[in-house]
Amino acid sequence: MMILEKSIINFSVIIFICLFIPYTQAQDKFGIGVNLGGGFIGGNLPSQGSFSTAVFVEGNPGFNGNYLMRLTFVYVTDVNVMMPTLEDRYSPFLKGVSLKGIQSQDYASSLYSEEGLGLLALNDRTFSSVDEWDYGAAFSLLVGADLRHGRSKGFKVGIGGEYGLTFTNTTVRYLSVYLQTELFF
Secondary structure, rough: OHHHHHHHHHHHHHHHHHHHHHHHOOOOOEEEEEEEEEEEEEEOOOOOEEEEEEEEEEEEOOOOHHHEEEEEEEEEEEHHHOOOOOOOOOEEEEEEEEEEEEEEEEHHHHHHEEEEEEEEEEEEEEEOOOOEEEEEEEEHHHHHHHHOOOOEEEEEEEEEEEEEEEEOOOOOOEEEEEEEEEEHH
């Protein structure tokens, strides 16, 4: 399974290079970001509370100014991993990558919203004996404040949610509500 994981990561990096690098010098929409939050994970286990984090890069693919492509590395784990404990127990987690198209709308007073839809690959580690790659879709919504005030460089912050659902193997899923910050170059 380690070979498959490396192949997926390598494939994602190649897609990122092909989509973003030719445009990074000529565009004003290239950013990196992070989000932290909580929610639920589920699949072949009862739904349980989770802690989630994600790191992403995004850029304009060149065909429309309001659409961005976002490559995200996501990690979702049992919320109890953050609690101190004396026992050594296994904490279920999911890790993976998604490639989403992001559409953004700007409103008055530097407010904005964005919606995302794309492909998702998740490594299911919900049980210590499970190590499966599942494939599906990711959907996201976010409302936030654009702190750039009309400039192309600067920060955006927001509150959002994402639902990741897989259709193969163990059909794992997650729901995350998060705080997000993004820096545009």
